[in-house]
Amino acid sequence: MQPPSRRTFLALGLLTTLTACTGGSTDHPADPTPPRDPDTPARLRAIGAADLLLGAYDTLLTAPGAQTALLRPLRDDTARHRATLAQDLPTSSPSSPSPTGTPATGTPTRSLPTLAELAALERRTAEARLDGLSEVTPPLARLLASIAASNALHAAALGDRTPVTTPDNRDASGPTAAVAAVPSLQAALSAEHAAVYGYGMVGAHLPDDPQRTDARTTHAAHQAQRDAWQRLLTAASAAPTPAAGGYQLPFPVTSPADATKLAIHLETRLTTVYADLAGTISAPYRHHAATALRETTLRAHHWGAPTTPFPGIPT
CATH class of the missing domain: 1.20.1260 (Ferritin)
Structure with a gap:
């Protein structure tokens, strides 16, 4: 599955060898031995x-x-x-x-x-x-x-607050892998542009209490993730796609309850984006997608999203 394009992501709720083994009679060759599954x-x-x-x-x-x-x-x-x-x-x-x-x-x-x-x-x-x-x-x-x-x-x-570490495979990537990763990186960047905009709306409709503080913290986290994709694209000699001028929300946001619902929507959609990204981006960059998937899964749970044994993968 290809990762959702900018247009598709926004439409979802945010605008914008085989070696034959022979034996016995030459008239009756043995069945080919199936290759071992590399996984x-x-x-x-x-x-x-x-x-x-x-x-x-x-x-x-x-x-x-x-x-x-x-x-x-x-x-x-x-x-x-x-x-x-x-x-x-x-x-x-x-x-x-x-x-x-x-x-x-x-x-x-x-x-x-x-x-x-x-x-x-x-x-x-x-x-x-x-x-x-x-x-x-x-x-x-x-x-x-x-x-x-x-x-x-x-x-x-279960109460463990120790940050999960992720293997860093940056040295494993080369020019060819970097070029191949550009379309997937651009899709991830577009998703984060939309999330940054969405969290601006979330924070604007929450009272000035711990929830708004959470929204600001999460907004900053998505800005940091956006910047990370931009750096990877720049390192791959690609121009990062700029944010759109505006994004259409999936539903009207006029109250704190709507704002919380939007935060859940944003994070849940991003789990799908990043799970798909982990399966489509060039291999040396998969740990970036896996890290993003983990973080958005934790944030979705924080805002009250239902849990699932396979975050980002539809049941």
């Missing part, structure tokens, strides 16, 4: 990380006084991550775990983890998801970026 090693690593999380969740869920209301939805998300990662793998690969809460096979459960330890594990998993992101196929890059954003959201829900 299989990455999928298996990601499944192993999900197993560790599932084991920790299951151990805590069976403990006396377990915070089931908090842990169960996060555990269910993790089970869905694993099932999706395991989909279409060879039958000899690990199968999906039971959704009933049975600890994942091989997961160490000799000691009871704390919520803080589980939160830290979710954060470290979010970071690890993006290792080698430039080496997988675009569909898996999109999926891993989305799951990493979900892991970061889980860590925050």
Whole structure:
């Protein structure tokens, strides 16, 4: 899927080798051996990380006084991550775990983890998801970026406020990759131009209280992200697309409730933009898209958007 163009994004709510193996009789050649899926090693690593999380969740869920209301939805998300990662793998690969809460096979459960330890594990998993992101196929890059954003959201829900770090692959890019990335970078820049405008409207309709402070902080974050895309485009010898003169909002904004609804809309739409970007941008730049997806997922949740196990990927 190509990332939404400037026009498409605004229309959504903001204006503007195979080697044959032979044997036996030459009259009856053997069937060609299918090539190994290049994503299989990455999928298996990601499944192993999900197993560790599932084991920790299951151990805590069976403990006396377990915070089931908090842990169960996060555990269910993790089970869905694993099932999706395991989909279409060879039958000899690990199968999906039971959704009933049975600890994942091989997961160490000799000691009871704390919520803080589980939160830290979710954060470290979010970071690890993006290792080698430039080496997988675009569909898996999109999926891993989305799951990493979900892991970061889980860590925050469990109380971990440590910033998630992202691998920096800038040195891996060359002139060819930079040129190939320009259309995707321009689309991301256009999305942030629209978000900056939208947050100007959000802040203007919120009372002078912590919500307005949040809007100002988020407005500044989108300005910083806009500037980051502009720097990448300049480094790629491309002229950044300027902002439009104005943008049409998806609905009238006349009250604080409307302003909050608009903030949710802006961030939710950006999760889709950045999940798609992670699967379409040139490989060395995928970590930029994954980082942007994670941050907009956390902001969407902050404003009250419903959570999803796959941020930015329609169910």
